[in-house]
Amino acid sequence: MPxxxxxxxxxxxxxxxDREFAIGDLExxxxxxxxxxxxxxxxxxxxxxxxxxxxxxxxxxxxxTHTSPRTSAMNHFSQDIRFALRLLRRSPxxxxxxxxxxxxxxxxSTAMFTVAHAxxxxxxxxxxxxxxxxxMNGPSAAEGxxxxxxxxxxxxxxxxxFEAQAGYFNSISTISGEGDPxxxxxIRSTANLFSTLGVEPLVGRVFTQAEEAREAEPVxxxxxxxxxxxxxxxxNIQGRRIILNDLRYTIIGVLPGWFTRLRPADExxxxxVPLRVIVQTAPASxxxxxxxxxxxxxxxxxxxxxxxxxxxxxANPGAQPPPRIIVIPLRDRLVLNSRGVLxxxxxxxxxxxxxxxxxxxxxxxxxxxxRQREIAVRLAVGAxxxxxxxxxxxxxxxxxxxxxxxxxxxxxxxxxxxASLPVLAEAGIYELQLNWTVVGFAVALSxxxxxxxxxxxxxRAGRTNVAIDLRDGLRVTGxxxxxxxxxxxxxxxxxxxxxxxxxxxxxxxKLVDVEKGFSTDSVLTFTLAASPAKYPRDPDQIRFFxxxxxxxxxxxGVTAAGVSSEVPLSGGDTNGAVNIEGRTFAPGQSPMxxxxxxxxxxxxxxxxxxxxxxxxxxxxxxxxxxxxxxSEAFAKRWFPREDPIGKRIGFNWDMEGFQTVVGxxxxxxxNGLDDPENPAVYVTYAQRVDNRFNVLVKTSVPPExxxxxxxxxxxxxxxxxPVSGVRTMNALMSESVSGRQLSLNIVGAFxxxxxxxxxxxxxxxxxxxxxxxxxxxxxxLALGAESRSVLGLVFRQGLLLAxxxxxxxxxxxxxxxxxxxxxxxxxxxxxxxxxxAVYTGLIAIALLACYLPARRAVKISPASILHEG
Amino acid sequence: MKQITRAxxxxxxxxQLVLLxxxxxxxxxxxxxIRREIEAxxxxxxxxxAVYVTLDRLEVKGLVRSRIGDPTPKRGGRxxxxxxxxxxxxxxxxxxxxxxxxxxxxxxxx
Numbered sequence: 001m002p003x004x005x006x007x008x009x010x011x012x013x014x015x016x017x018d019r020e021f022a023i024g025d026l027e028x029x030x031x032x033x034x035x036x037x038x039x040x041x042x043x044x045x046x047x048x049x050x051x052x053x054x055x056x057x058x059x060x061x062x063x064x065t066h067t068s069p070r071t072s073a074m075n076h077f078s079q080d081i082r083f084a085l086r087l088l089r090r091s092p093x094x095x096x097x098x099x100x101x102x103x104x105x106x107x108x109s110t111a112m113f114t115v116a117h118a119x120x121x122x123x124x125x126x127x128x129x130x131x132x133x134x135x136m137n138g139p140s141a142a143e144g145x146x147x148x149x150x151x152x153x154x155x156x157x158x159x160x161x162f163e164a165q166a167g168y169f170n171s172i173s174t175i176s177g178e179g180d181p182x183x184x185x186x187i188r189s190t191a192n193l194f195s196t197l198g199v200e201p202l203v204g205r206v207f208t209q210a211e212e213a214r215e216a217e218p219v220x221x222x223x224x225x226x227x228x229x230x231x232x233x234x235x236n237i238q239g240r241r242i243i244l245n246d247l248r249y250t251i252i253g254v255l256p257g258w259f260t261r262l263r264p265a266d267e268x269x270x271x272x273v274p275l276r277v278i279v280q281t282a283p284a285s286x287x288x289x290x291x292x293x294x295x296x297x298x299x300x301x302x303x304x305x306x307x308x309x310x311x312x313x314x315a316n317p318g319a320q321p322p323p324r325i326i327v328i329p330l331r332d333r334l335v336l337n338s339r340g341v342l343x344x345x346x347x348x349x350x351x352x353x354x355x356x357x358x359x360x361x362x363x364x365x366x367x368x369x370x371r372q373r374e375i376a377v378r379l380a381v382g383a384x385x386x387x388x389x390x391x392x393x394x395x396x397x398x399x400x401x402x403x404x405x406x407x408x409x410x411x412x413x414x415x416x417x418x419a420s421l422p423v424l425a426e427a428g429i430y431e432l433q434l435n436w437t438v439v440g441f442a443v444a445l446s447x448x449x450x451x452x453x454x455x456x457x458x459x460r461a462g463r464t465n466v467a468i469d470l471r472d473g474l475r476v477t478g479x480x481x482x483x484x485x486x487x488x489x490x491x492x493x494x495x496x497x498x499x500x501x502x503x504x505x506x507x508x509x510k511l512v513d514v515e516k517g518f519s520t521d522s523v524l525t526f527t528l529a530a531s532p533a534k535y536p537r538d539p540d541q542i543r544f545f546x547x548x549x550x551x552x553x554x555x556x557g558v559t560a561a562g563v564s565s566e567v568p569l570s571g572g573d574t575n576g577a578v579n580i581e582g583r584t585f586a587p588g589q590s591p592m593x594x595x596x597x598x599x600x601x602x603x604x605x606x607x608x609x610x611x612x613x614x615x616x617x618x619x620x621x622x623x624x625x626x627x628x629x630x631s632e633a634f635a636k637r638w639f640p641r642e643d644p645i646g647k648r649i650g651f652n653w654d655m656e657g658f659q660t661v662v663g664x665x666x667x668x669x670x671n672g673l674d675d676p677e678n679p680a681v682y683v684t685y686a687q688r689v690d691n692r693f694n695v696l697v698k699t700s701v702p703p704e705x706x707x708x709x710x711x712x713x714x715x716x717x718x719x720x721x722p723v724s725g726v727r728t729m730n731a732l733m734s735e736s737v738s739g740r741q742l743s744l745n746i747v748g749a750f751x752x753x754x755x756x757x758x759x760x761x762x763x764x765x766x767x768x769x770x771x772x773x774x775x776x777x778x779x780x781l782a783l784g785a786e787s788r789s790v791l792g793l794v795f796r797q798g799l800l801l802a803x804x805x806x807x808x809x810x811x812x813x814x815x816x817x818x819x820x821x822x823x824x825x826x827x828x829x830x831x832x833x834x835x836x837a838v839y840t841g842l843i844a845i846a847l848l849a850c851y852l853p854a855r856r857a858v859k860i861s862p863a864s865i866l867h868e869g
Numbered sequence: 870m871k872q873i874t875r876a877x878x879x880x881x882x883x884x885q886l887v888l889l890x891x892x893x894x895x896x897x898x899x900x901x902x903i904r905r906e907i908e909a910x911x912x913x914x915x916x917x918x919a920v921y922v923t924l925d926r927l928e929v930k931g932l933v934r935s936r937i938g939d940p941t942p943k944r945g946g947r948x949x950x951x952x953x954x955x956x957x958x959x960x961x962x963x964x965x966x967x968x969x970x971x972x973x974x975x976x977x978x979x
Contacts, residue, residue, distance in 0.1 A: 010918075024947030025901035026917055031943060052916035284896040 102403025107410025138324025204253025446465025491805025
């Protein structure tokens with residue numbers, strides 16, 4: 001069947017007497033073409049026929065006998081479209097500028113809105129996701145801490161606001177046995193995690209409550225991706241065994257592909273195992289669980305928070321500061337970190353759209369002046385006003401349709417490119433589709449602007465005396481003022497964008513230059529775990545990592561190597577309470593510190609400066625006295641007027657008693673370059689071993705080149721151990737600022753587009769005004785005025801517009817600075833140097849745009865002007 | 870030779886093409902075949918609406934005559950409009966070709 005819409009167009013378009021035959025002909029030929037070229041090409045051909053019938057000129061007929069009103073309107077319409085297309089083709093510069101600026105404005109705004117909408121408003125892919133909340137320990141939502149296992153049990157059993165409450169934490173498992181060894185991201189959760197979220201397994205079943213117990217037989221659920229990759233999507237996967245961390249697990253099912261993580265900041269998870277902890281192994285002081293709860297219908301996060309908070313206060317009477325529980329919708333938690341970035345971008349997009357519209361209005365106004373005469377002529381020879389309005393309307397519509405279509409293409413491309421950016425994954429955006437509501441909004445807005453200002457000449461023609469327009473061209477002071485207003489608006493908006501971009505740029509520069517307490521240059525990091533089966537006891541594990549470090553330091557190009565339980569800027573962190581010998585603290589007031597287990601080489605590999613005393617060395621082993629290194633911030637906070645060396649601090653976490661402080665090192669910006677100074681405590685792995693560490697390797701050659709050497713060395717020690725997560729520290733650092741970089745790039749690009757539009761706007765207005773005053777300039781020059789004074793006349797007008805616009809923009813930038821504050825680092829939104837630079841820069845560019853019209857004005861030959869007059 | 874009327878003398882270029890197609894196609898001439906014939910021989914991508922507009926004009930000028938055929942299933946039950954060239958049309962196109970040929974003669978353009 002031919003395309004229905006095309007058929008309808010033909011029916012409307014073809015004259016009554018030929019309709020049947022022509023459509024019959026097309027249908028006949030269409031069927032032939034389907035057979036010859038295939039249906040797709042045949043449909044395309046049919047569409048071409050229909051579209052071309054729109055612009056075929058219909059013959060003039062005797063009005064009474066032939067033409068129905070509908071075909072008459074259609075004739076006018078197709079005539080108008082033809083006319084509009086011809087006109088636009090004749091002024092390709094104007095058409096290109098309008099279409100391109102619309103495309104940029106519409107494309108950028110819809111794409112950015114799509115992203116922001118997806119992040120801020122779109123529901124999570126979980127069932128009834130608006131009822132999902134997360135509970136955490138204060139002080140605020142932004143700095144929420146994990147919950148403890150006893151807290152979770154209490155909330156789950158005591159409170160009636162929740163339908164279900166689940167807890168989980170992220171870990172890493174090593175798969176061994178059949179196939180290559182592999183380190184796999186894992187979620188360990190309470191059994192009810194899936195029922196709480198409403199996730200149904202793709203294959204098999206989810207955990208039962210009994211499997212949460214420590215003595216139950218270990219079971220595991222697979223992600224769809226590892227099921228396909230490692231097990232070739234085996235439909236009989238249920239019941240197969242898998243060796244995880246040297247323990248045999250039974251596979252009970254596969255989860256759907258979209259469910260790979262709870263927090264978007266996490267890497268996708270491939271394995272899901274039950275928590276298998278008990279209150280004894282997870283004491284009340286261990287805050288390690290992320291929580292997710294489903295509210296009962298009708299309940300709110302605020303009510304839940306009130307109840308949990310009250311219970312927590314009852315359980316810890318008199319604690320100072322009082323405990324604080326935060327309950328917020330899961331969606332809010334997910335977008336918390338990116339909200340500022342997204343709102344900034346959204347603001348920038350709004351500004352760009354406004355600039356685009358102002359520019360469009362300006363262009364159309366300029367054009368309307370040149371059309372004024374033509375319209376006056378047509379009115380004079382008897383054209384109907386309605387006819388002229390419809391024709392101008394058609395022109396605007398053709399123009400905005402072209403701009404809109406190009407804009408949609410730009411938006412679509414942008415969204416598809418953006419979908420792969422990591423910052424979006426961080427913002428919890430699971431899928432990205434162009435938002436057609438917004439596309440509609442942007443297209444409608446630009447169309448309204450186009451119609452409003454495109455119709456100006458026709459509406460004016462309704463009011464003015466035809467004879468005047470015919471005689472003089474036009475006196476256009478009113479419209480000139482309107483154009484000037486738009487130029488001023490464009491300049492003001494552009495200044496705000498420029499100021500934003502400059503502030504973001506300076507922030508980023510300051511951030512990258514910040515004293516971060518360590519060096520990222522030529523450092524490689526990866527993760528390695530000792531096999532619990534081959535290295536069951538602590539001394540064995542210490543021996544394993546000793547051997548590894550020893551072998552690695554023998555790889556050519558390696559200058560230092562160390563291990564650490566955490567790597568700066570990698571996203572992970574562990575905090576906890578420590579004790580200080582001889583001091584007592586109220587509950588909840590113990591000193592909190594970032595806790596690190598490191599080897600002596602760690603400080604050398606990251607070049608963390610020693611401020612006092614010493615760092616660990618090889619003699620700090622299991623037999624030597626237990627020692628500790630603390631950070632400068634910890635020393636300042638807890639030993640402000642004392643020498644911390646020799647003080648004794650309890651690390652806790654399976655370490656008995658107190659450790660003696662032997663040194664103070666610089667503060668490390670662990671969670672990002674804008675991190676505040678963190679109190680941190682370090683112990684040596686020789687005195688508190690673990691079976692998994694991050695290895696850090698400092699090299700004298702490009703760090704990527706030593707990877708294969710390191711893999712070979714690890715293989716000689718234990719071929720079953722995977723070297724996973726190989727990254728350079730420089731890569732981690734650029735990732736940690738990628739969000740800011742993205743904001744800067746987008747706002748910067750928008751500012752440049754705005755600048756370009758504003759410059760063309762000011763150029764247009766000034767050159768038009770100069771043209772209007774050509775006679776005056778000519779007379780001035782003839783009467784002996786110097787060309788410099790004429791130059792000054794032209795510049796003065798441009799300067800006036802630029803100063804008014806830039807000053808308004810400066811005021812708005814100052815007023816709106818607060819909104820940007822959260823995005824800035826080390827610089828105030830009202831930073832005078834930045835704003836002054838932007839202000840003068842913008843005015844300079846505006847004056848540059850006046851240069852051409854001014855040059856033209858002084859090149860006028862007075863004689864020719866006087867002759868003409 | 871019969872005198873050429875004004876209508877016969879002022880043939881547009883596209884009208885000439887349609888008349889020539891009618892001569893070529895003879896009794897096979899109707900919208901689709903005319904469109905295809907011109908498209909195949911000139912390489913022009915033609916709209917069917919343009920063909921009908923021209924045929925209507927030629928009929929008004931008295932150069933062609935149309936006859937309505939029977940409905941066929943391939944055309945979705947629609948009828949065909951067969952067109953034949955009238956003696957006046959033949960005269961007009963002959964005249965046009967001759968004029969054209971005489972203008973071209975000796976220029977070595979074709």
